[in-house]
Amino acid sequence: DTAVSQTPKYLVTQMGNDKSIKCEQNLGHDTMYWYKQDSKKFLKIMFSYNNKELIINETVPNRFSPKSPDKAHLNLHINSLELGDSAVYFCASSPLTVNQPQHFGDGTRLSIL
Amino acid sequence: GENVEQHPSTLSVQEGDSAVIKCTYSDSASNYFPWYKQELGKRPQLIIDIRSNVGEKKDQRIAVTLNKTAKHFSLHITETQPEDSAVYFCAASRAAGNKLTFGGGTRVLVKP
Numbered sequence: 001d002t003a004v005s006q007t008p009k010y011l012v013t014q015m016g017n018d019k020s021i022k023c024e025q026n027l028g029h030d031t032m033y034w035y036k037q038d039s040k041k042f043l044k045i046m047f048s049y050n051n052k053e054l055i056i057n058e059t060v061p062n063r064f065s066p067k068s069p070d071k072a073h074l075n076l077h078i079n080s081l082e083l084g085d086s087a088v089y090f091c092a093s094s095p096l097t098v099n100q101p102q103h104f105g106d107g108t109r110l111s112i113l
Numbered sequence: 114g115e116n117v118e119q120h121p122s123t124l125s126v127q128e129g130d131s132a133v134i135k136c137t138y139s140d141s142a143s144n145y146f147p148w149y150k151q152e153l154g155k156r157p158q159l160i161i162d163i164r165s166n167v168g169e170k171k172d173q174r175i176a177v178t179l180n181k182t183a184k185h186f187s188l189h190i191t192e193t194q195p196e197d198s199a200v201y202f203c204a205a206s207r208a209a210g211n212k213l214t215f216g217g218g219t220r221v222l223v224k225p
Contacts, residue, residue: 104149104156104157104158107156
């Protein structure tokens with residue numbers, strides 16, 4: 001019973017295309033996040049949402065637009081994909097209470113041709 | 114903003130030996146320090162965490178120590194086993210925003 005699920009698992013597309021990644025959590029958490037893990041395995045936060053409200057936006061290009069229709073879902077839409085966008089994107093969630101563990105999804109491997 | 118440095122970047126140990134990974138952080142307001150294990154092609158999974166009101170925490174073969182004055186914390190794995198081979202990440206956050214800043218990761222290889 002997957003707690004944080006992302007789709008798709010793999011995404012291969014051409015430069016310049018627009019794509020979306022979906023994330024859903026069934027843990028009842030109020031906070032959701034998007035992380036980017038590059039080819040050197042470095043993990044960096046991109047966005048976080050509390051109950052559909054944007055809390056953190058880490059100077060990510062505005063080609064990346066997160067959307068949270070409800071507190072259990074956080075989707076990521078990327079416009080005009082570039083080669084440098086190739087990475088693994090992880091969704092995560094945590095309770096609203098501060099300093100609680102974040103639970104990660106299985107990741108979406110995005111490859112730009 | 115917060116900066117977390119992690120060392121070493123790779124660590125090779127013989128099965129049964131101990132492994133130690135060290136991290137330093139820059140933001141004195143950080144008060145939560147989790148450690149994640151990531152196996153190849155898998156998601157990061159929390160293995161242990163420590164909060165700033167505690168100096169040490171242990172869970173079976175894993176222990177974490179925190180020195181708030183020096184702004185560093187460490188992960189200790191004893192009696193290592195081949196299944197401990199993975200990339201380990203330390204992280205730090207302050208209460209506001211629950212924003213985790215990760216270290217660069219340590220690739221641990223346990224040789225049988």
